[in-house]
Amino acid sequence: MNPTSPSAPLLALLAAACAAAVSCAPAKAPAPPAAAPGAPAAATQAAPEAPRPDPLTRPELNRLAVELDLPLFWIADRNGSGAVDPDEIATPWHHTTPPAWVASGAFTPAFTSAYAAMTRIKAEGHPRAGLDDAEKRRRDAVLAELAGGRPSLLRSDFREASAEDRVIVGHLLKVAELIEQIHAKQRGTTGMAERIPPDDPASRALFWRNQGPWCEQPKTRDNPDCSALPDRPPRLTGVYPARLQQDKKFCAALEARPDQKALLSPFTVVVEEGGALKAVPYSQAYRPEMEAVSRELRAAADAIQSPGEAAFKAYLLAAAQAFLDDRWELADEPWAKMNAENSAWYLRVGPDETYWEPCSRKAGFHVSFARINQESLVWQRKLDPVKADMEAAFAELAGAPYKARKVAFHLPDFIDIVLNAGESRAATGGTAGQSLPNWGPVATEGRGRTVVMANFLQDDDSRAALREATSSLVCKATLEGMSFERSVATMGTVLHEAAHNLGPAQGYKVKGKTDDEIFGGPLASMLEELKAQTGALYFADWLAQKGVIDPSLARLIEARDIVWALGQAGRGMYTAGGEARPYGQLAAIQLGSLLDAGALAFHRGEVAANGEDKGCFSIQADRLPAAAEALARTVLGIKARGDKAGLLRLREAYVDGDGAWKTLRGVIEERMQRMPFGSVVYAIER
Known part of the structure; x- marks a missing residue:
C-alpha cells in the first residue's frame, strides 16, 4: 500500500x-x-x-x-x-x-x-444491501476485528521546531512510507489492497492496521470469515517460496538442510530457481525501495547543520549505505554511539526483529523514530554502577558452563516515540522496549543499545482500560497495592531490556551452537524473552536489597509485571496461523510457576476488585522474590546448558498441558478480552 x-x-x-x-x-x-x-x-x-x-x-x-x-x-x-x-x-x-x-x-x-x-x-x-450471506459474514467479522482494538494516540507537534528539525522529520516520514512498502513485500501483501471492494472502508482500515488482510485479535483470528479480502487468501510470507509454505513444517525442513545457515541468514530472502533454493540479499530483493530509502536518509543527514547532532548525522549516513550493501553491522557502530547526551533524536531504521515470520529467522524492516526523553539519565546513573554485579548475579543463577563476562551495554535510554513503521507498527499493543542489534560485533561484544518507549500506550484511555481489565482479575486488596502510572511500568521495561544484555545473551553458544540452532527459531525467541522478563521480576527485589531502589517501589514493579503477564496470557498462546506467541507463552510459564510456588493465589470464592466477577488472583508479596529467583535459576540454566528438553517440559507444563492451570488461563483470556486492546495511531504535526 x-x-x-x-x-x-x-x-x-x-x-x-x-x-x-x-x-x-x-x-x-x-x-x-x-x-x-x-x-x-x-x-x-x-x-x-x-x-x-x-x-x-x-x-x-x-x-x-x-x-x-x-x-x-x-x-x-x-x-x-x-x-x-x-x-x-x-x-x-x-x-x-x-x-x-x-x-x-x-x-x-x-x-x-x-x-x-x-x-x-x-x-x-453499515450498508449490507445486495451482499450475499458469505460477504455479510465477512464484513461483520471485519467489524468485530476492528472492535478488538481501541485507538491510542501518540501525538508529536513540530510546528514550533527549528527549520532543520522539520526537514529531518519530513525526510524520515518518507523513509517510513518506503519501509512500509518493503515490509509489505516481506509479508507477501503487496498489491492485495487493490482487491478490497470499493464500498468497504472497514476492510481497508483492517488492511492498514494489520498490514495485511488477516485478522489478529483473539476473538476473531480463528474465524475463517475474518479477512479484509473476499477471496480470503492464506497467510503466506514473502520471504520464502509459496510452494514451501504449503507444508506447515517447512521451517523445520529448512533447519535440517546442510545449507540452512545460508538460507536462514537474517538479511536474505529465500527464492526458488530451477527447483533449487538460494538466499538473495535484501539489497537485491528490494533494490528500488532500498535505494529510495538510502536517498532519503542521506537527505536527512545533509539537512543537519547543528554541531550537536554529529552523532545522529553519522548514523544516518551509515544507515543510508547499509541499505545499498547490506553491511548492517557497519551502521550499528555509529548507532551504538548515540545516547541521551549526544543527540536529541532516536532512530533505528533497517531489519531487526524476527518474531513476525513463522520461522523467526528473517529480520523485519522497521522504523522506530523518537525524541530522547532526558528522564532516562536518572535511572542510568542509578544502575550503571551495578551492571557488573547484575551480570555476576545472572551468571550464578545460570550455572555451568556459563561464566560471567564483562558487560558494556548502554543502560536504557527513554524515548518518546514519534512514529513506528513496518515491523515495529503492531496492529494492537506493541513493544515497549528494545535491545539491539541482534547480530554482529556490537551485539556479541555487549555494546548494544537499549531503549524504553516511555510514551507508548501511556495515554489516559490506555491506563484506564488496563485498570478496568485488571480489576476483573485481581482481588481488591491486590489492586489497591498496584500502580498504573507510567514511571512504574517504565522501570519494569528498563529491567527487562537490561536483562536481555545479561547472562547467556545474543551470540552465546553451547558446544559451538547458537540458541537458534539448539532450540529452533520460535522456541529460542520465546526463551530469550522469558529470560528477560523473569530477569525483570528478579532484579526488582535484587535492587531493593542492594539499596538502589526503595523496597516499596520494588513491590510496585513486581505487581506491574504480574499485570503485564496477565495481559499477555489473556491474548492466547498461538496466532491464527498456529505460530507461537512468544510473550503469551512466557507469561503463561511465569504465572503458572508463580502459582505453583505460592507467590500467586487464586481465590475461587472471592469477588474480584470490580465487584462483579467471582474468583480473583492475589499476590503473595513475601513469597514473590524467592519464587522469581527460583524461576530465573531454571530459565537461565536452560539457556546456559542448551537444554531444549527442559524448555519443552516447561512449555508442556504451562502452555500446552491440561489441568487446573489451563482452566485458569481460560478465565484470564475471557476477562482480558472483554476490553479492546490498545491500537496505537500516530499524529505528526509539522
Whole structure:
C-alpha cells in the first residue's frame, strides 16, 4: 500500500452520506483539496459548523472513524461540552492523504461530511444491501476485528521546531512510507489492497492496521470469515517460496538442510530457481525501495547543520549505505554511539526483529523514530554502577558452563516515540522496549543499545482500560497495592531490556551452537524473552536489597509485571496461523510457576476488585522474590546448558498441558478480552 495515495472511494462514501443526512453541508459544496498531514489550516476554506442533533460520544467517534477508514481522532473533550470541537481533533498518519478537518479555527466541509457519515452509521449500521450471506459474514467479522482494538494516540507537534528539525522529520516520514512498502513485500501483501471492494472502508482500515488482510485479535483470528479480502487468501510470507509454505513444517525442513545457515541468514530472502533454493540479499530483493530509502536518509543527514547532532548525522549516513550493501553491522557502530547526551533524536531504521515470520529467522524492516526523553539519565546513573554485579548475579543463577563476562551495554535510554513503521507498527499493543542489534560485533561484544518507549500506550484511555481489565482479575486488596502510572511500568521495561544484555545473551553458544540452532527459531525467541522478563521480576527485589531502589517501589514493579503477564496470557498462546506467541507463552510459564510456588493465589470464592466477577488472583508479596529467583535459576540454566528438553517440559507444563492451570488461563483470556486492546495511531504535526 502507498501511505500517501488519495482515497477516491473514501470521498465518494462521504459525499453519499452527506447527501442523506440533515446535518451535512449543502451537497453542492465541493470536497476540499487533498492536503498533506499538517498542511497550513488556512489552505482550506472554513465552513460554519453544522448543527449536530445527535452528537457522537468520543469513543463512538473514534470507533466509527476507524470503521470508515478516516484519519480522524477526537483527542479529548477538553471543555466538557459533550461535543467535539475544532481544537480537539488530530489527524493520524494514514495510508491516504487526508483532507484538512479544521481551517481558521472551524470545521471544514470535509469534517461535516465525515461526521454525517459516522452519525448515519451509528443510526443505521453499515450498508449490507445486495451482499450475499458469505460477504455479510465477512464484513461483520471485519467489524468485530476492528472492535478488538481501541485507538491510542501518540501525538508529536513540530510546528514550533527549528527549520532543520522539520526537514529531518519530513525526510524520515518518507523513509517510513518506503519501509512500509518493503515490509509489505516481506509479508507477501503487496498489491492485495487493490482487491478490497470499493464500498468497504472497514476492510481497508483492517488492511492498514494489520498490514495485511488477516485478522489478529483473539476473538476473531480463528474465524475463517475474518479477512479484509473476499477471496480470503492464506497467510503466506514473502520471504520464502509459496510452494514451501504449503507444508506447515517447512521451517523445520529448512533447519535440517546442510545449507540452512545460508538460507536462514537474517538479511536474505529465500527464492526458488530451477527447483533449487538460494538466499538473495535484501539489497537485491528490494533494490528500488532500498535505494529510495538510502536517498532519503542521506537527505536527512545533509539537512543537519547543528554541531550537536554529529552523532545522529553519522548514523544516518551509515544507515543510508547499509541499505545499498547490506553491511548492517557497519551502521550499528555509529548507532551504538548515540545516547541521551549526544543527540536529541532516536532512530533505528533497517531489519531487526524476527518474531513476525513463522520461522523467526528473517529480520523485519522497521522504523522506530523518537525524541530522547532526558528522564532516562536518572535511572542510568542509578544502575550503571551495578551492571557488573547484575551480570555476576545472572551468571550464578545460570550455572555451568556459563561464566560471567564483562558487560558494556548502554543502560536504557527513554524515548518518546514519534512514529513506528513496518515491523515495529503492531496492529494492537506493541513493544515497549528494545535491545539491539541482534547480530554482529556490537551485539556479541555487549555494546548494544537499549531503549524504553516511555510514551507508548501511556495515554489516559490506555491506563484506564488496563485498570478496568485488571480489576476483573485481581482481588481488591491486590489492586489497591498496584500502580498504573507510567514511571512504574517504565522501570519494569528498563529491567527487562537490561536483562536481555545479561547472562547467556545474543551470540552465546553451547558446544559451538547458537540458541537458534539448539532450540529452533520460535522456541529460542520465546526463551530469550522469558529470560528477560523473569530477569525483570528478579532484579526488582535484587535492587531493593542492594539499596538502589526503595523496597516499596520494588513491590510496585513486581505487581506491574504480574499485570503485564496477565495481559499477555489473556491474548492466547498461538496466532491464527498456529505460530507461537512468544510473550503469551512466557507469561503463561511465569504465572503458572508463580502459582505453583505460592507467590500467586487464586481465590475461587472471592469477588474480584470490580465487584462483579467471582474468583480473583492475589499476590503473595513475601513469597514473590524467592519464587522469581527460583524461576530465573531454571530459565537461565536452560539457556546456559542448551537444554531444549527442559524448555519443552516447561512449555508442556504451562502452555500446552491440561489441568487446573489451563482452566485458569481460560478465565484470564475471557476477562482480558472483554476490553479492546490498545491500537496505537500516530499524529505528526509539522
